[in-house]
Amino acid sequence: MLDFNFLNPVKIIFGKGKIARLSKEILRKHKILMVYGGGSIKRNGVYQQVREALIEHQIVEFPGVESNPKYETLVKGIELVRKEKIDFILAVGGGSVIDGSKFIAAGAFYDKDPWDIVSKHAKIQKALPLGTVLTLPATGSEMNANSVISRRDSQEKLAFHSVHIFPQFSILDPSVTFSLPSEQIANGVVDAFVHVMEQYLTYPVNAPLQDRMAEAILITLMEEGPKALLSPQDYDTRANIMWSATMALNHLIGVGVPSDWSTHTMSHELTASCGLDHARSLAIIFPSLVYFQRKEKRAKILQYAERVLRLPFPSISSDGDQDKMDSIVELAIERTRQFFEGMGIKTRLRDYAINESAIPSLLEKLEGHGMVKLGERGSITLDTCKQILERSL
Amino acid sequence: MLDFNFLNPVKIIFGKGKIARLSKEILRKHKILMVYGGGSIKRNGVYQQVREALIEHQIVEFPGVESNPKYETLVKGIELVRKEKIDFILAVGGGSVIDGSKFIAAGAFYDKDPWDIVSKHAKIQKALPLGTVLTLPATGSEMNANSVISRRDSQEKLAFHSVHIFPQFSILDPSVTFSLPSEQIANGVVDAFVHVMEQYLTYPVNAPLQDRMAEAILITLMEEGPKALLSPQDYDTRANIMWSATMALNHLIGVGVPSDWSTHTMSHELTASCGLDHARSLAIIFPSLVYFQRKEKRAKILQYAERVLRLPFPSISSDGDQDKMDSIVELAIERTRQFFEGMGIKTRLRDYAINESAIPSLLEKLEGHGMVKLGERGSITLDTCKQILERSL
Numbered sequence: 001m002l003d004f005n006f007l008n009p010v011k012i013i014f015g016k017g018k019i020a021r022l023s024k025e026i027l028r029k030h031k032i033l034m035v036y037g038g039g040s041i042k043r044n045g046v047y048q049q050v051r052e053a054l055i056e057h058q059i060v061e062f063p064g065v066e067s068n069p070k071y072e073t074l075v076k077g078i079e080l081v082r083k084e085k086i087d088f089i090l091a092v093g094g095g096s097v098i099d100g101s102k103f104i105a106a107g108a109f110y111d112k113d114p115w116d117i118v119s120k121h122a123k124i125q126k127a128l129p130l131g132t133v134l135t136l137p138a139t140g141s142e143m144n145a146n147s148v149i150s151r152r153d154s155q156e157k158l159a160f161h162s163v164h165i166f167p168q169f170s171i172l173d174p175s176v177t178f179s180l181p182s183e184q185i186a187n188g189v190v191d192a193f194v195h196v197m198e199q200y201l202t203y204p205v206n207a208p209l210q211d212r213m214a215e216a217i218l219i220t221l222m223e224e225g226p227k228a229l230l231s232p233q234d235y236d237t238r239a240n241i242m243w244s245a246t247m248a249l250n251h252l253i254g255v256g257v258p259s260d261w262s263t264h265t266m267s268h269e270l271t272a273s274c275g276l277d278h279a280r281s282l283a284i285i286f287p288s289l290v291y292f293q294r295k296e297k298r299a300k301i302l303q304y305a306e307r308v309l310r311l312p313f314p315s316i317s318s319d320g321d322q323d324k325m326d327s328i329v330e331l332a333i334e335r336t337r338q339f340f341e342g343m344g345i346k347t348r349l350r351d352y353a354i355n356e357s358a359i360p361s362l363l364e365k366l367e368g369h370g371m372v373k374l375g376e377r378g379s380i381t382l383d384t385c386k387q388i389l390e391r392s393l
Numbered sequence: 394m395l396d397f398n399f400l401n402p403v404k405i406i407f408g409k410g411k412i413a414r415l416s417k418e419i420l421r422k423h424k425i426l427m428v429y430g431g432g433s434i435k436r437n438g439v440y441q442q443v444r445e446a447l448i449e450h451q452i453v454e455f456p457g458v459e460s461n462p463k464y465e466t467l468v469k470g471i472e473l474v475r476k477e478k479i480d481f482i483l484a485v486g487g488g489s490v491i492d493g494s495k496f497i498a499a500g501a502f503y504d505k506d507p508w509d510i511v512s513k514h515a516k517i518q519k520a521l522p523l524g525t526v527l528t529l530p531a532t533g534s535e536m537n538a539n540s541v542i543s544r545r546d547s548q549e550k551l552a553f554h555s556v557h558i559f560p561q562f563s564i565l566d567p568s569v570t571f572s573l574p575s576e577q578i579a580n581g582v583v584d585a586f587v588h589v590m591e592q593y594l595t596y597p598v599n600a601p602l603q604d605r606m607a608e609a610i611l612i613t614l615m616e617e618g619p620k621a622l623l624s625p626q627d628y629d630t631r632a633n634i635m636w637s638a639t640m641a642l643n644h645l646i647g648v649g650v651p652s653d654w655s656t657h658t659m660s661h662e663l664t665a666s667c668g669l670d671h672a673r674s675l676a677i678i679f680p681s682l683v684y685f686q687r688k689e690k691r692a693k694i695l696q697y698a699e700r701v702l703r704l705p706f707p708s709i710s711s712d713g714d715q716d717k718m719d720s721i722v723e724l725a726i727e728r729t730r731q732f733f734e735g736m737g738i739k740t741r742l743r744d745y746a747i748n749e750s751a752i753p754s755l756l757e758k759l760e761g762h763g764m765v766k767l768g769e770r771g772s773i774t775l776d777t778c779k780q781i782l783e784r785s786l
Contacts, residue, residue: 004408005405012397015396216609219601243649255636
């Protein structure tokens with residue numbers, strides 16, 4: 001096992017009707033910036049539940065945070081925080097709203113251009129306290145200190161993290177996800193699945209508990225994901241997906257093991273340049289990336305094939321049988337692609353009308369962001385990225 | 394899945410040599426009470442590592458905290474805290490030292506008899522900040538807000554918990570466990586195993602992720618436990634046991650599922666009255682208790698038999714085959730007992746020269762402490778306890 005530090009002080013409040021608890025979690029004297037997205041929370045009743053819970057609080061609203069939250073939007077939130085002397089930020093939404101709120105929380109105390117926070121990893125000394133009401137299980141942002149911000153004018157999408165942007169609390173009510181379109185549930189399941197894979201599918205370091213916890217989430221997502229599409233009103237299914245997505249990226253399964261965030265890195269460029277949903281970018285990149293890394297990841301792919309996919313294994317009696325193992329590796333990658341497709345997420349660039357002409361500028365972006373040695377051993381070069389993108393066509 | 398709240402703000406610092414990090418975790422101006430046990434930390438070098446790391450800090454030592462830490466000892470620690478105007482408590486030891494330190498931390502601000510904290514569940518408003526250097530993986534106290542305190546004069550052993558007694562940090566260096574006697578490693582593995590079982594072996598509530606995470610810890614302990622006895626110097630084995638024991642009782646696997654702490658409740662009486670090691674009390678009570686609860690816990694015992702023990706299952710084609718399932722249930726319980734015995738932990742009262750004459754007073758103690766309806770459904774009466782103890786002979 002590798003050495004590690006772990007800290008996650010987020011309070012999780014989980015269950016139906018828990019939004020009413022908001023009034024106990026935020027001090028009465030605190031002036032709140034309520035951050036949300038395009039208004040779906042007004043249609044599904046979450047907005048009303050939040051306002052009712054906080055009827056005695058002073059609230060300033062900041063709606064309109066878009067998917068892949070934009071710097072250009074968020075700087076207006078930072079201005080509003082300063083103008084209104086906000087004490088507390090309440091994010092009501094999915095990962096985009098929460099990530100955007102984290103950027104506002106950190107940017108409020110940063111006196112230069114807040115884009116420095118993502119582009120130059122400017123040190124964050126302080127952030128406004130933050131709480132969340134999660135409406136879309138996917139990114140895990142409700143229980144971590146990460147945030148990914150996009151910039152419209154430069155078509156960039158970059159991440160930052162800081163202990164100061166951990167939410168103080170997150171309210172997870174699975175029943176608020178009943179009204180989500182199936183594509184969004186599918187996106188969330190695939191996003192969470194890939195988060196787990198990026199902390200699991202590297203090389204073995206004799207950390208069996210972390211491996212099995214990762215496998216626990218993978219199996220649960222593979223079982224519950226399709227159920228959620230078939231029975232959108234089933235509370236337990238939604239609860240299991242919601243908790244799995246949170247556990248997928250609260251850093252617990254990643255302690256003491258190597259990680260490989262290259263699928264996210266490449267997918268961010270794809271989303272920033274071509275406008276694809278985050279999860280769809282992941283579903284395109286991941287199978288091709290693992291295919292090119294199949295030698296480095298071989299031991300873990302076989303473990304995944306056996307324990308998660310439960311593929312039948314041949315009895316290995318001689319060296320020649322390594323061919324059979326190779327075919328299991330390739331089958332495991334293919335089955336993963338089939339899982340994404342089964343969730344309704346297409347896994348080829350052509351499915352989104354993107355062809356090879358997009359590749360050179362994606363590679364340029366990666367190079368420009370210094371992403372030239374990716375993967376758990378830094379072995380994914382720009383040339384490998386090119387091959388991965390070509391295989392993704 | 395059941396509703397839940399989860400909060401665990403403990404910072405874990407994991408790896409060989411991490412004790413040196415102490416100086417960065419405790420403010421230089423803080424006067425420290427260093428709490429430890431019988432002096433084994435002086436023989437294995439941990440004491441020296443701690444003193445070297447904190448060479449610039451002012452330290453008052455409080456050695457001599459015993460196994461099943463005693464109220465009579467700990468009140469002297471509370472007096473010392475007040476007299477010396479201590480700012481921070483550093484527990485260096487296993488669960489007993491950490492639990493004792495938590496009691497001192499809470500008792501320091503409690504102006505009546507601190508025994509009220511355990512006997513009357515007196516409300517804790519405040520506690521001194523606390524950090525730990527873990528030397529024995531077992532109780533999980535390094536990452537939770539629980540503490541169990543014993544009292545010599547009344548032969549009582551009672552628990553309390555409070556968010557104020559979460560350690561601020563815990564340093565987990567698996568290499569400091571190399572010198573532990575094998576009985577202590579065995580105790581730790583069994584203690585952690587039973588902690589998981591008490592959060593797992595109840596009834597299903599459709600919480601597959603929690604189930605699989607619990608199974609992940611159980612399988613890891615069953616695999617790594619015997620290895621630790623065979624190869625006491627193997628770092629990864631010790632690391633895997635240490636992290637498993639922490640994860641077994643940091644409350645994460647218990648969120649959203651029922652729990653049944655009756656084995657601990659009964660075992661506390663056994664330890665308090667008969668002086669048995671905590672883990673040995675658990676190993677005696679647990680198999681008998683599950684036997685009497687085998688109908689209530691049937692579905693989960695079968696799941697455990699299949700997924701953790703990998704027992705071969707008959708194909709069930711008719712009602713008559715329920716007998717076969719009954720035999721699997723009994724075999725699963727027996728295999729669990731064999732696991733404890735294989736770790737060198739005897740599982741019968743007679744192995745410790747305790748006979749039926751001890752039972753009446755144990756039942757009296759349980760009744761006196763109000764423990765008359767135990768188990769996840771409150772179905773374990775004093776009469777069941779009597780049967781459990783008799784079967785444990």
